[in-house]
Amino acid sequence: xxxxxxxxxxxxxxxxxxxxxxxxxxxxxxxxxxxxxxxxxxxxxxxxxxxxxxxxxxxxxxxxxxxxxxxxxxxxxxxxxxxxxxxxxxxxxxxxxxxxxxxxxxxxxxxxxxxxxxxxxxxxxxxxxxxxxxxxxxxxxxxxxxxxxxxxxx
Numbered sequence: 001x002x003x004x005x006x007x008x009x010x011x012x013x014x015x016x017x018x019x020x021x022x023x024x025x026x027x028x029x030x031x032x033x034x035x036x037x038x039x040x041x042x043x044x045x046x047x048x049x050x051x052x053x054x055x056x057x058x059x060x061x062x063x064x065x066x067x068x069x070x071x072x073x074x075x076x077x078x079x080x081x082x083x084x085x086x087x088x089x090x091x092x093x094x095x096x097x098x099x100x101x102x103x104x105x106x107x108x109x110x111x112x113x114x115x116x117x118x119x120x121x122x123x124x125x126x127x128x129x130x131x132x133x134x135x136x137x138x139x140x141x142x143x144x145x146x147x148x149x150x151x152x153x154x
Contacts, residue, residue: 038077093122
C-alpha cells in the first residue's frame with residue numbers, strides 16, 4: 001500500500017502524484033489553465049475550498065515550480081509556469097475519461113483549440129508508426145535501475 005509519499009517508487013506516475021495527486025490541486029490547476037483564475041480569493045470563491053487548504057495547496061504548487069507567486073499593486077497572483085501549463089494534456093485526458101465514464105448527460109465542458117475552435121481531445125499514438133494502440137505495454141527506461149525492474153517492483 002502506498003503511504004503519503006512515494007520516495008521508494010521508481011515511477012513517474014507516483015512522482016507526479018507527489019505534486020498533483022490531491023483533488024483540490026487538480027481543480028486549482030484546472031481553474032488557472034482554463035478559467036484564467038489567478039487570485040487567491042477567486043480560487044476560494046469558485047472552488048468553495050477552505051482558506052487553509054487553499055493556502056497549503058498554492059504554497060505546494062509554488063514550491064514544486066508549477067506556479068509562481070507574483071505580487072501586484074492590489075494583491076498576489078498565482079501564475080502557472082511552463083511546468084504548470086504542461087499539465088493541460090493531463091487535465092484534457094482526465095476530462096475525456098470522465099466524459100466517457102462519469103458524465104451521463106454528456107460532456108459538461110468542451111475544450112477547444114484557441115486558433116480554430118476545433119474540439120481538443122487526448123489520445124495515445126505510437127511515436128514510431130503513428131497508430132493509436134489497442135494495447136500499451138511497459139518496458140524499463142533509462143531511469144529504472146535494472147535490479148528494480150528485474151525484481152518486478154516498479
